[in-house]
Amino acid sequence: MDRHNNKHVHLHLNSAALVHLLLLLLQQLTCTSRAAESSPSSSNELHIGFRAGPNPAVESFQPLLTDSSGNYSLGFLRVNRNQLSLSVLHLPSSVTLWSASTTRLPRWADPTQLSFNGSLVLSDPHTGVFWSTKTPSGDRVRLSNTSNLVVADGPTLVWQSFDFPTDTLVENQNFDTATALVSSNGVYSMRLGPDHMGLYAKFAGSGTGTGQIYLKHTAMEAKADIIEGQPIYLVLKSDGYLGMFQNGSGPPVDVQPFTTFQQIVPGIRRVRIEPDGNLNGYYWTGSSWVLDYQAISDPCELPSSCGPYGLCGPGKVCSCLDNRTVHGSGGCGPPDNQNTGDFCGAYDNNRFRVLRRSGVELPFKELMGYKKMASVELCEAACGGNCTCWGAVYSNSSGFCYMLDYPIQTLVAVGDETKMGYFKVREGVGKKNVGAWLGLGLGLLFGAVLVFVGVLGLGWYKLKSRGVKGYAEEDGGGVGVGAYKDLGAASFRSIELSER
Numbered sequence: 001m002d003r004h005n006n007k008h009v010h011l012h013l014n015s016a017a018l019v020h021l022l023l024l025l026l027q028q029l030t031c032t033s034r035a036a037e038s039s040p041s042s043s044n045e046l047h048i049g050f051r052a053g054p055n056p057a058v059e060s061f062q063p064l065l066t067d068s069s070g071n072y073s074l075g076f077l078r079v080n081r082n083q084l085s086l087s088v089l090h091l092p093s094s095v096t097l098w099s100a101s102t103t104r105l106p107r108w109a110d111p112t113q114l115s116f117n118g119s120l121v122l123s124d125p126h127t128g129v130f131w132s133t134k135t136p137s138g139d140r141v142r143l144s145n146t147s148n149l150v151v152a153d154g155p156t157l158v159w160q161s162f163d164f165p166t167d168t169l170v171e172n173q174n175f176d177t178a179t180a181l182v183s184s185n186g187v188y189s190m191r192l193g194p195d196h197m198g199l200y201a202k203f204a205g206s207g208t209g210t211g212q213i214y215l216k217h218t219a220m221e222a223k224a225d226i227i228e229g230q231p232i233y234l235v236l237k238s239d240g241y242l243g244m245f246q247n248g249s250g251p252p253v254d255v256q257p258f259t260t261f262q263q264i265v266p267g268i269r270r271v272r273i274e275p276d277g278n279l280n281g282y283y284w285t286g287s288s289w290v291l292d293y294q295a296i297s298d299p300c301e302l303p304s305s306c307g308p309y310g311l312c313g314p315g316k317v318c319s320c321l322d323n324r325t326v327h328g329s330g331g332c333g334p335p336d337n338q339n340t341g342d343f344c345g346a347y348d349n350n351r352f353r354v355l356r357r358s359g360v361e362l363p364f365k366e367l368m369g370y371k372k373m374a375s376v377e378l379c380e381a382a383c384g385g386n387c388t389c390w391g392a393v394y395s396n397s398s399g400f401c402y403m404l405d406y407p408i409q410t411l412v413a414v415g416d417e418t419k420m421g422y423f424k425v426r427e428g429v430g431k432k433n434v435g436a437w438l439g440l441g442l443g444l445l446f447g448a449v450l451v452f453v454g455v456l457g458l459g460w461y462k463l464k465s466r467g468v469k470g471y472a473e474e475d476g477g478g479v480g481v482g483a484y485k486d487l488g489a490a491s492f493r494s495i496e497l498s499e500r
Contacts, residue, residue, distance in 0.1 A: 344387035
């Protein structure tokens, strides 16, 4: 009996232990599954068949792929509340280092998704493809510990984000003549020429092309000469300088030193073309970014430091070209003044008034074309007769006439009153149409009144004529002639009074 009871207890204990073990295993599997669903940032590689969509519960950034150091992550960045950008972020500072150049911003909602099937694709079934690496042979995606997003096929690199920068360069990222840095507002860009680095501004209404160059840094060629016909490239070096190279193994043909040139800094470096058009360099301290370089040190030399139709004085004191206008955060020009530059078209946007101001000059006139003219009147006439000219600046001392083929931005205040500006200010859109319709309406109304008065006068005239004729026949004789003349004169006077 005791042996039977002991056997029963032993079986009961084994069963309880087994159940407990199964529960622990199930709990472990559940936790692992939840961690995999809620922490996609734990992935260091994306493989064939990967798919992910934006999580509506995420407020700012949804990580999908993280580098081995944990400093960088690729993911969905929420933009304008209900849109997203596929971006690489520096996680400690949440600064964007790269973003996919999409046709337009996708919605932060189903069915937007990022997928990988040899090519990394951002799409939704309704709109189609927003962006793709166009690499059908890739077998995995990874993010390097330098923030470079890479698609690889085995040991072969088939695509990398370093070849498609947005507004930022990081350390040891090659920047060549085929690429451009473009500011987040799309107005400014950095590009390379055969022997120089240039900054360009492309304002709305300025036509096609790269825009107006406002900074040109030509290689100094102190340590090496540029070989004609060979392309140059730019690299941000960890020693604290922007180096221009032609031969990777040779010395740089140009060096733009930072404040911490040849100094050790605690973190990484980056340069970015800013929304104001400046090219700035920074280094990371471990808690913040420190400004270490500026391509343009004087704010008044930026293309639009005080906004459209602004005037920049020493210390970046902003005012307006038009003294009657108070400078505001949006500049001094009307909001509808940055439209197409056709001042001769058949539409209402060809209406403009002229604003003149002395003691002004362009911040980058050395990089602009000019024509030599004998007087400011000739300079103004040349711009006034040019359908795409927004304004002109003339120097009496040199006779140089600089004509502007882009919407007026910020001018620089100078003490020389012989430097004079002539600027077109577009009249408010729709004014011409309103005036034309009003004029047409008044003209039709006035014409109708004239016709109505004429008809009344003619009817009255006929009635009176019949009355005079009967009176003459009754009295018989010529007394009716005199009376008819008097009546006629009175009738004409009444019509004239009616017209007045």
